[in-house]
């Protein structure tokens with residue numbers, strides 16, 4: 001995979017105009033664009049087609065978590081929308097992920113489309129060990145162990161990869177093998193601001209740990225020259 005393909009630019013903006021401006025500017029310098037809850041819910045699903053029409057691939061980040069039938073139907077909608085990737089919460093369970101994976105494949109086959117890459121979010125980077133035990137009632141297990149077990153469950157259910165913190169990449173790679181996709185946020189080149197990200201790694205470190213894709217937002221979008229910032233990251237990944 002080319003270095004540029006590994007970068008997923010987070011379109012964390014409120015309007016269609018701002019998003020499409022970034023797509024026009026950066027489509028030749030990144031591999032895909034992530035549309036999250038803010039942008040998707042303010043513009044509607046047509047934003048996926050608009051980005052595709054400009055030549056950009058889309059990761060729809062809506063983190064589905066519901067009963068199996070509801071999530072599988074949402075997955076069919078994602079397939080028809082033409083997104084490149086989308087995600088669900090692994091915490092939704094094995095049957096939810098199994099049915100989703102099955103229905104996405106069927107829908108793509110019926111319509112002659114390429115199936116999107118399904119991803120499971122393991123433990124959010126914002127969840128601490130204390131919250132895991134005291135609020136989510138997952139006792140006696142470290143965050144990393146939970147992330148690995150859920151990644152294995154996702155793989156067994158037919159899901160193609162995970163979104164996880166850089167700190168869990170190595171253990172998940174070891175448990176799930178080379179073909180399982182690993183997408184990681186919390187990426188900061190040495191020259192950029194940390195902002196509110198706490199547990200960070202550089203793009204190169206994430207690659208060495210075994211990540212396939214990196215979700216990067218502000219280090220590119222808030223740079224004085226976003227194209228240059230993307231190119232600099234690509235050089236670092238290639239170096």
Ligand SMILES: O=C(O)c1cc(=O)[nH]c(=O)n1[C@@H]1O[C@H](COP(=O)(O)O)[C@@H](O)[C@H]1O
Pocket residue numbers: 010012036061123124125126163185186187195197215216217218219
């Ligand atoms: O699901 C995500 O993409 C995500 C999960 C997570 O645990 N942490 C995290 O930062 N993200 C997202 O990754 C992106 C990071 O953006 P920057 O911090 O601007 O690079 C944002 O869109 C976050 O919402």
